[in-house]
Amino acid sequence: xxxxxxxxxxxxxxxxxxxxxxxxxxxxxxxxxxxxxxxxxxxxxxxxxxxxxxxxxxxxxxxxxxxxxxxxxxxxxxxxxxxxxxxxxxxxxxxxxxxxxxxxxxxxxxxxxxxxxxxxxxxxxxxxxxxxxxxxxxxxxxxxxxxxxxxxxxxxxxxxxxxxxxxxxxxxxxxxxxxxxxxxxxxxxxxxxxxxxxxxxxxxxxxxxxxxxxxxxxxxxxxxxxxxxxxxxxxxxxxxxxxxxxxxxxxxxxxxxxxxxxxxxxxxxxxxxxxxxxxxxxxxxxxxxxxxxxxxxxxxxxxxxxxxxxxxxxxxxxxxxxxxxxxx
Amino acid sequence: xxxxxxxxxxxxxxxxxxxxxxxxxxxxxxxxxxxxxxxxxxxxxxxxxxxxxxxxxxxxxxxxxxxxxxxxxxxxxxxxxxxxxxxxxxxxxxxxxxxxxxxxxxxxxxxxxxxxxxxxxxxxxxxxxxxxxxxxxxxxxxxxxxxxxxxxxxxxxxxxxxxxxxxxxxxxxxxxxxxxxxxxxxxxxxxxxxxxxxxxxxxxxxxxxxxxxxxxxxxxxxxxxxxxxxxxxxxxxxxxxxxxxxxxxxxxxxxxxxxxxxxxxxxxxxxxxxxxxxxxxxxxxxxxxxxxxxxxxxxxxxxxxxxxxxxxxxxxxxxxxxxxxxxxxxxxxxxxxxxxxxxxxxxxxxxxxxxxxxxxxx
Numbered sequence: 152x153x154x155x156x157x158x159x160x161x162x163x164x165x166x167x168x169x170x171x172x173x174x175x176x177x178x179x180x181x182x183x184x185x186x187x188x189x190x191x192x193x194x195x196x197x198x199x200x201x202x203x204x205x206x207x208x209x210x211x212x213x214x215x216x217x218x219x220x221x222x223x224x225x226x227x228x229x230x231x232x233x234x235x236x237x238x239x240x241x242x243x244x245x246x247x248x249x250x251x252x253x254x255x256x257x258x259x260x261x262x263x264x265x266x267x268x269x270x271x272x273x274x275x276x277x278x279x280x281x282x283x284x285x286x287x288x289x290x291x292x293x294x295x296x297x298x299x300x301x302x303x304x305x306x307x308x309x310x311x312x313x314x315x316x317x318x319x320x321x322x323x324x325x326x327x328x329x330x331x332x333x334x335x336x337x338x339x340x341x342x343x344x345x346x347x348x349x350x351x352x353x354x355x356x357x358x359x360x361x362x363x364x365x366x367x368x369x370x371x372x373x374x375x376x377x378x379x380x381x382x383x384x385x386x387x388x389x390x391x392x393x394x395x396x397x398x399x400x401x402x403x404x405x406x407x408x409x410x411x412x413x414x415x416x417x418x419x420x421x422x423x424x425x426x427x428x429x430x431x432x433x434x435x436x437x438x439x440x441x442x443x444x445x446x447x448x449x450x451x452x453x454x455x456x457x458x459x460x461x462x463x464x465x466x467x468x469x470x471x472x473x474x475x476x477x478x479x
Numbered sequence: 480x481x482x483x484x485x486x487x488x489x490x491x492x493x494x495x496x497x498x499x500x501x502x503x504x505x506x507x508x509x510x511x512x513x514x515x516x517x518x519x520x521x522x523x524x525x526x527x528x529x530x531x532x533x534x535x536x537x538x539x540x541x542x543x544x545x546x547x548x549x550x551x552x553x554x555x556x557x558x559x560x561x562x563x564x565x566x567x568x569x570x571x572x573x574x575x576x577x578x579x580x581x582x583x584x585x586x587x588x589x590x591x592x593x594x595x596x597x598x599x600x601x602x603x604x605x606x607x608x609x610x611x612x613x614x615x616x617x618x619x620x621x622x623x624x625x626x627x628x629x630x631x632x633x634x635x636x637x638x639x640x641x642x643x644x645x646x647x648x649x650x651x652x653x654x655x656x657x658x659x660x661x662x663x664x665x666x667x668x669x670x671x672x673x674x675x676x677x678x679x680x681x682x683x684x685x686x687x688x689x690x691x692x693x694x695x696x697x698x699x700x701x702x703x704x705x706x707x708x709x710x711x712x713x714x715x716x717x718x719x720x721x722x723x724x725x726x727x728x729x730x731x732x733x734x735x736x737x738x739x740x741x742x743x744x745x746x747x748x749x750x751x752x753x754x755x756x757x758x759x760x761x762x763x764x765x766x767x768x769x770x771x772x773x774x775x776x777x778x779x780x781x782x783x784x785x786x787x788x789x790x791x792x793x794x795x796x797x798x799x800x801x802x803x804x805x806x807x808x809x810x811x812x813x814x815x816x817x818x819x820x821x822x823x824x825x826x827x828x829x830x831x832x833x834x835x836x837x838x839x840x841x
């Protein structure tokens with residue numbers, strides 16, 4: 152019964168966030184106007200604001216939040232580390248660097264960017280998982296996070312190096328690397344959608360085996376699963392999700408930390424329940440943050456990455472101060 | 480370590496003091512002077528290396544000057560061109576770089592020693608980023624008109640206070656402190672990005688060196704502040720040296736030796752924050768120097784000692800070398816020193832993180 156009310160509450164939250172995102176912004180819409188547009192009526196102005204400006208942004212925000220939340224939950228279960236977050240561990244930075252490189256070399260089509268971003272994320276993911284298998288350091292959550300921060304710093308420096316080379320690319324990269332949903336169009340979503348759907352299919356297939364892997368490698372093998380294969384599939388899924396999200400909104404830190412943390416504290420340790428709760432919580436967080444980013448400094452905008460960092464940093468502290476992490 | 484703690488006065492010189500030290504004891508008064516041969520050798524070598532690096536930094540660049548010409552110009556007998564390049568361009572830059580590097584590394588060494596954790600450097604725990612955010616705030620003019628270096632100091636202090644407040648205390652292994660700093664660093668970095676992306680492009684470009692760490696943006700006032708700060712900070716840290724050594728022992732031993740560990744920690748932390756803030760105001764966030772300098776110094780120094788002087792010298796060497804590399808490698812394009820330091824230092828930091836114990840004594 153408790154779980155049930157949790158689901159309802161989170162979905163209601165998501166609905167409210169979506170509503171706020173449609174209504175608030177540089178020009179405020181009436182509730183009635185927005186509904187009129189959604190049902191196919193409404194004035195020309197309202198129609199333009201909703202259909203061309205806010206709805207793409209809303210949907211892209213939902214996709215981003217969903218992808219990052221799920222990716223965070225998967226990575227945390229796989230590495231058995233509550234701090235394992237794609238942004239903190241350098242996965243997002245890997246894909247951001249790949250995209251910066253692509254922008255510098257002149258790539259601009261959305262499809263190509265997505266693919267490059269996902270390849271970068273895959274490389275980052277591979278590094279992270281390789282690091283977790285090093286004796287001693289891999290089991291220490293904090294050291295892994297520091298290693299991720301270092302990797303992020305290294306990749307950011309490389310990106311800065313690229314920005315020095317070409318001023319035009321520099322402006323584009325500088326805007327993109329903070330993370331923002333501003334000015335996103337439908338075609339960016341259509342370019343990313345296939346890979347996100349593929350990732351979704353993988354997640355559905357791998358959730359059950361992953362839950363048994365969480366009980367231990369031997370248990371998983373006893374239940375007839377192949378730990379190596381599960382790991383590989385999870386890595387691929389995380390890379391697709393994070394790469395896709397980064398291509399859409401730029402590297403967003405802390406989303407993959409906050410969302411699974413909230414979901415876990417509602418649902419408990421079971422990865423499948425956590426994943427179900429990530430579905431509403433992830434999009435709700437991004438959309439709420441994006442709406443805030445529009446409202447706080449109207450008429451201009453605050454980059455989304457700033458809001459997620461401000462929300463996420465305290466959550467990081469809460470996790471650190473909890474007793475759950477060993478070696479603290 | 481044992482030798483310097485030795486306070487027995489039996490009239491005989493203990494055996495372990497005869498090997499690596501020169502010891503002078505007054506027979507009439509309770510005075511003694513203990514000099515480590517190895518420290519002398521290490522520091523002398525590092526000074527020579529620093530001088531060599533400084534000379535090459537003066538000589539090399541878009542306009543190459545031969546070493547004899549450099550020396551002539553320094554004596555005031557060079558050509559006008561050489562004198563101009565050395566006195567107006569490369570000399571101040573070299574001075575700023577060496578001082579900032581020394582300051583970073585000294586701050587890093589102090590903080591690592593206090594937290595007993597080699598990862599606890601100002602850069603990793605977000606002090607650099609916060610100082611940068613405050614400095615950028617004054618450059619792009621968010622309603623604050625204080626000088627950048629004052630703001631950088633304020634930022635460093637605020638970050639440290641926040642990290643302590645959030646973490647409770649350093650903890651035995653300093654990890655909570657580090658992660659709290661990581662969070663603060665992330666937020667400060669984000670705020671810096673906001674300020675840069677929301678102002679006019681010219682202002683953003685003016686503040687860009689701040690975000691990566693560069694010796695181009697140095698202000699004379701900041702360099703002067705750094706000179707004074709470094710002299711004061713270095714002298715005070717030498718006074719702390721002995722207490723810092725006893726801090727490495729278990730807490731009861733420290734207390735029974737008469738060290739007030741709380742006071743020493745606070746003093747060391749204040750010094751470290753001060754040095755970092757001043758260095759950031761000159762060179763921007765080149766935080767990895769604070770990790771690499773002490774690490775290099777510790778490798779070549781006597782085991783168990785706190786290599787404050789050697790750290791400062793190593794930091795200066797690394798900074799000067801990074802800047803030189805940044806000027807030469809992609810010449811005429813100049814790579815900011817922060818990027819070079821990050822490119823060189825990050826792989827090493829990763830290696831420490833994944834393969835070594837973070838405890839500085841192991």
